[in-house]
Amino acid sequence: MTHSGDREPLLRQDSGEFEGGKEEILEMFEACYMNCLKFYYGKKERFIPKAVFVVISIFSIIFAMDQYKLSMREIESKECNDPLSECENIPFKETLVSPFYNYLQDFTVSYLNEQDTVKTNWIFFRLALDMISLCLLPKVISTVGTATVCYIDDPVKFKADNRSITTETYNDRFCEKNEMKSFEMVKYYLNENFENLIVTRNPYDRFISGFTEKCVNSLDENYCHGCGTDMRCFLQKEYRRLMRMTMLFPVYTVADTHFAPQTWYCDMKNTLKNSTVVRFSLHGVEKIKMIDDMLKFFRKRGVPERQLDEIRKELTLGKNHSSTTGTALREKYEKLIREDESIRRALHRIYYYDFLYLGYEM
Known part of the structure; x- marks a missing residue:
């Protein structure tokens, strides 16, 4: 997964005079x-x-x-100055953040030998028979997904290093060398003899998870554009930033990379229709279905049953360190979104095409 760090915003912050x-x-x-x-x-x-x-x-x-x-x-x-408002002077569809923006094109590349390291939002591994690529989306099982693929790649070394799928962290992950940037690179290195897996998440659920982790629980007050725990303030600023990116150039901060639409990642304009898509969930029967769908995909690519059993056990019982599911804080913001029509309106403007193309109900 690409963690860009908190870089200085490249976007123009206001519409004032020349500041040079x-x-x-x-x-x-x-x-x-x-x-x-x-x-x-x-x-x-x-x-x-x-x-x-x-x-x-x-x-x-x-x-x-x-x-x-x-x-x-x-x-x-062409902008809706306040995404929380009706913006009656502009047709609703013209106020939406566009889909399939080619985001996160800052990268370093290696030839994947034992000394090289690549930092990106794709991960791959080689199996005896077939190969797999897994698209990693921020706040969508990205850390656990990386660990799962890493375990499948070399379960002996993974276990020998006292690793487990649900306790892996981004900064100390075991298989960083298996990562690469673009889908074109994946096709090149795997000779197109692979299948791609994309795990998606309900846009409401993903936003709440990111907001509670990065804006509420984070010790860095700058992550969320100075808005702190004010969701309305954050939505106004993030919407403006995302709209400007689609018209000008990309910006990479912790907030932007965690709240950008899912359709901006993994070259989904070209990969979505040819990939296996699994829906993320940490709740009840939906979680069981997610695990079953992932294991079905891995089994199809030749992963041994003993490894699949270990993956099922980890994903069923474990909980990733960054998960906010089931917390009182999360329930508070879920209720806020349900009851505040203006917040839902802003979320629809940002994630409309995630709902549409990934098949979630608004």
Whole structure:
């Protein structure tokens, strides 16, 4: 799973004036002057007075700033300023966060020898007969999924290192070297002789899990854009950030990577229809079905029954360290979402296409 760290946001935070300051403008002038000082007319070298280039530079920068402001106004005109509100002046579908955005393209690559390490949102392993790829989505059994695949890959070494599937952590995971970034890389290294598994989660459930872990229980107040435990504040800011990403460029912070739509991951535009999809759950019969579906997938790819029995035992009895299921805190926010129509409206705007393409009811 890719953990990008909490990087400085790349998005523009407001719609104010140019924030570069005099120093940056002077640097731009100087660069323009040095690059444009000389030109040739036939074979004779001519020099243009510096003042002319300064004037040209000033007008060029002013023009660029104006174009940027116009671009931002165009973006803002298509936005719903407050995702909690009705936004009656804009058709509802135009206020939705787009699906299938190609997110998390910052990566390092290796050739997967014993010394190399790759940090990404895909994991693969080689079996004697067939191979498997598992798409890892933040807040969707990603740590446990990584550990499960790791155990299948080499159960002897996994157990010898005193590991267990449900006690693995991201920072100390056993099979980091088995990870890779893109689906194209997976196809290249596995020679297309594999099947892909995607475990999805109800968007409401995933959001609550992320919010309680990252915004409420976290010791870092900066994770959730300074909103703390204020869900309405967080939804307003995260919605704005996600909308800007689809129109400008991606941003990678802890909050963004944990709350971005599931359809933004794993190249789902191309992989969803050709993958085995399993629904995540930690409740009753739905949890049993999830485990059964995962084991059916692994069995089809040749995983021995003794390993499947161990996986079933771990997934049935164990509980991952980051799980918030069943806590009073989680129930509090579940109730808030049920009772607050404006919060549900904002969630629909962010995750509408997750509900649609992954088959969950709003």
